[in-house]
Amino acid sequence: MSSYKYLLLILISLIVLSCSSSKKEEIKDYEHLRYFPQGSTEKQEYYKLHLAENPSDDHAWKQRSIAFNKRGDIDTGMAYLQKAVDLNPEGHIGYRGYVKLYMMHDYDDALEDFKTLLKISSDQNPVAWGENLHKLIGLTFLLEGNYDSALTYLERGIKLTTAEFGADYVETNAFLYQAYAQFYLKDFESALATLSSVLEMDNRYPEAHFLRAKVYYSQGKISQAKESIETADKLYRKYKSETNAYYEVPFQLYQSQIDDLMGRINIIK
Incomplete structure (x- = not known):
């Protein structure tokens, strides 16, 4: 009887080892899938298996969400991204705000995420998904039509970045957004000064020349x-x-915007 129990114990141990080895081999077999392109079926399968073994890997949850966000499956993407934010708010709430701003146009929720990051970040001038956070907050206010708040944050981001790294490191579109806020507030001279500054940095910027034309047109300066x-x-x-x-x-x-404004300008003698 004791020999039977001994053999049974050995058999059970072998089965357990076999299952464990099989599972490790399965995971190992999928390691090569991590090198496939971001949105591929293979890469998503890799994240699925990796996260089954490592559910606390916040970076992997975010990476899994990105492909879905890019192709417009926002519900799926945000569900995965929420797991990343829950695990590491400072690391991922900025990207969530970025998605809400640019892809969802959910400005109120984007502001909530951006302001949360501003509070919890150890950096006084943080970035979210590679963009200056103050600029993103200012842009969100601008798109909401809150031009005074937009200017406050845009100018703060420009000032902090210039002080820390120099004016060349300020994102060009931060100045464009600043000029738009000034234009909407009918502060035309400030808008022109801002546009002159950005065009000194990059004179091949059609968006800035277009806005300058709008400002001059609003002032009645038709030749300019x-x-x-x-x-x-x-x-x-x-x-x-x-x-x-x-x-x-x-x-x-x-091009249609340029043609429309050009037509309105040329009609005035």
């Missing part, structure tokens, strides 16, 4: 408006405008 819109038209035809493969860029410029 005509010169600016013609420059915007020339640069747009040569370089196009800033775009993103996954969403429409705020204040993205189109």
Whole structure:
């Protein structure tokens, strides 16, 4: 009887070892899938298996969400991203705000995420998904029509970045957004000064020339408006405008907008 129990114990041990080895081999077999492209079936299968073994890997949860967000399956992407945020708020809430701002146009929730990051970040001038956080907050207010708050945050981001790294490290579109806020507040001279500054850094910026034409047109300075819109038209035809493969860029410029403003300018003698 004791020999039977001994043999049974050995058999059970072998089965357990076999199952454990099989599972490890299964995971090992999928390790090569991590090198497939981000949105591929293979890469998603890798994340599925990896997260089954490592459910506290917040970075992997976020990475799994990105492909879904990019292709417009926001519900699935945000469900995975929520797990990343729960595990590491400071590391991922900025990206969640980025998705809400650019892809979902959910400005109130985007502001909530951005302001939360601003509170919990150890950096006084943090970034969210590679963009200055103060600029993102300012842009969100701008798109909501809260132009005074937009200016406050945009100017703060520009000031802090300039002080820390120099003006060359300020994102060009931060100045464009600042000029738009000034334009909407009818502070035309400040808008023109801001646009002059950004065009000194990059004179091949059709969006800035287009906005300058709008400002001049609003002031009734038709000759300057005509010169600016013609420059915007020339640069747009040569370089196009800033775009993103996954969403429409705020204040993205189109040829139809240039043609419309040019027509309104040219009709005035």
